[in-house]
Amino acid sequence: MIKKKVLVTGGAGFVGSHLCERLLNEGNDVVCLDNYFTGQKQNIVHLLSNPYFELIRHDVTNPFYIEVDEIYNLACPASPVHYQYNAIKTMKTSVMGAINMLGLAKRVKAKILQASTSEVYGDPKVHPQTESYWGHVNPIGERSCYDEGKRSAETLFVNYHNQNNVRIKIIRIFNTYGPRMHPNDGRVVSNFIVQALQNKDITIYGDGLQTRSFQYVDDLVEGMIRMMESPESFTGPVNIGNPNEFTIMQLAEQVIKLTNSKSKIVRMPLPSDDPMQRQPNIDLAKKMLDWEPKIQLKEGLIKTIDYFAATI
Secondary structure, eight states, X not given: OOOOEEEEETTTSHHHHHHXXXXXXXXXXXXXXXXXXXXXXXXXXXXXXXXXXXXXXXXXXXXXXXXXXXXXXXXXXXXXXXXXXXXXXXXXXXXXXXXXXXXXXXXXXXXXXXXXXXXXXXXXXXXXXXXXXXXBOOTTSTTHHHHHHHHHHHHHHHHHHHHHOOEEEEEEEOOEEOTTOOTTSOOHHHHHHHHHHTTOOEEXXXXXXXXXXXXXXXXXXXXXXXXXXXOXXXXXXXXXXXXXXXXXXXXXXXXXXXXXXXXXXXXXXXXTTOOSOOOBOOHHHHHHHOOOOOOOXXXXXXXXXXXXXXXX
């Protein structure tokens, strides 16, 4: 296998750290870029002794100069707690970050993958969501800094490809969980696990009948790598997610059971613009990448619970 030099922006984050690890294990030279807004050094500290791993503190809203073969652009806070904390910064990270990384890819002729999101579909009117669906997004809502930032990044990627022949790949990531999730990121899996391990009440917003599809982080990383290696004519976007759909209530009950928790379920009002349904159609990923998730919810939850039990 040819050794590639790969840049991962947001590489100290939850997903980025798993991607860096996998790329190193495959014999690549990996440069991890992170400004530590939501990424944490502890996520990649075990990689620092690897001579082919380089960690650089940098914010992608500023240009960055390096010679690389491939770029995975993951830099952006991805949970509502973090991306709403500074909505302007979130939007700048998505838009300026995309412009800076696409400019880099154009200069050094690197292939570049954009980590987009299922949030581009908003609160969908079509179920499950296919890549051809344009979405139903509130451009001035609480979540719009993230939704519209990622939609703008997709636009930039497509136009850099069309105008400047930049080799692009776009994936739309659906709910992902696993070890190294931030314990306070407000995401439902980490929230429930932390609450259950501490025997605290588990908070459900609304009636708990809203659905989500959860994919384990290793499945996502596999999908990313397959997308990067796919034929150049296939630019995406492509959904990467687990189509098995669960209600939030089912998830809470499963977590309580797996942790032997004494937690009780309590209900709170539903936040605004929170989608009621989210489920990927992954036919395109199956066809073009020969990819589908391998790790189902119970197995993935056990691994994630073990991680949180050891760290909180």
